[in-house]
Amino acid sequence: MSAIVEVKNLSKVFLSKDGKVHALTDINLAVEEKSIFGIIGMSGAGKSTLVRCFNFLERPTEGEVRVEGKDLSVLTHKELLAMRTDIGMIFQNFNLLMQKNVIENVMLPLRITGTKREDAAKRARELLAIVGLEEKERAYPSQLSGGQMQRVAIARALANRPKILLCDEATSALDPQTTQSILALLKRINGEFGITVIIITHEMAVVREICDRVAVIEKGRLEKTGSVKEVLGDVE
């Protein structure tokens, strides 16, 4: 299997009032196509910055990010925007439009790619069926539970049939039971559609539950990478 995301010698430095902050230092990793890859670390370790380098929401200070073999740094702005439609992303706080109903939220990325309204609505209904919320299409996010909101966000992230789904602490705001159901959904999406899932988390249990491979990040450096068993050991 080939690597769908490849990171080489990546460093990210933020300039602040007190000087330079080294958020990430010399990161090297490869995520295999169609796998579920975990990146685990404590808060402030740099994992959110790292995942934002995968779609260039953050530009690395040094090093290279290749997605599907393409070096993101050489893309024009337009090409980068097009590339991002191939990479779905979900967040800890769901980040839905609170003034738009469920189906309009799911249709948002389809409007970016210029999909016709009827086709977009049809696709959005398919997606809502996949995440089990077909009855909620007219509801507003404020009427939904956290788990339901994350399902809407997942449907939205899948709208343009991406090859990669980035999950930034996607279950951290959810209770354990809802976390289980969201993880099961991610696993199903990975299996059924062959979407590579990259999970950023601080919860060991999340990694054990669904990841194939895992990278441990600490103070901006990659400590270990390997299979879940190698890296985290057996459950004691």
Next chain:
Amino acid sequence: MWSDAVIRMIGEGIIESLYMTAFSTLFGYVLGMPWGIALVVSGKEGIHPSALLYRILDVLANIMRSIPFLILLILLLPFTRLIVGTTIGSTATIVPLTISAAPMIARMVESSLAEVDRGVVEAAESMGAGVLFVIRHVLLVEARISLIAGATISFATVLGYSAMAGVVGGGGLGDIAIRYGYYRYQTDIMIVTVALLVLLVQIFQWLGNHLALTLDRRKK
């Protein structure tokens, strides 16, 4: 005292005040809306930071906002004559009212858009949305309740300013209040016109609040 002529004059005053306020607020938004959007977009935390553009728009808004309205009114007299052909009457008053409303509206729009959750903007960017898409489909949509509240405040403020233009023969209720109440000591007419101004502000504030409440999807 309350002859038909006075009642007709006050009626016309109401219409003139609304005419000045409506058009000045409208033109104020034509200038202030893109100005406010540009402030947010070019700001440090914006979706397309540009220190130079932000600095220019920011300083310009500060300068224009610091000039007292009455002084601005007088400073703009030549400009008003150039555009409208006269400096007296309600149509002429629209010019300085618009110029003074625009930077205030720009700040209103800026603060409304700045309230939009950065995470939602980031989500749209992660989908491949460009700057214009984010403005139209994320910032303006998510901020609309706050924008309506801001528009209500702007309208009431412009109405207040329009009354001040009465000093230089600007027309409307303020003009009547100054001419009859101040110059001729007809306190009753002044009280009635002021009461009418209060009533107008109340009505528009109520309409604005009602509209914002009906359109807000965050509750229930």
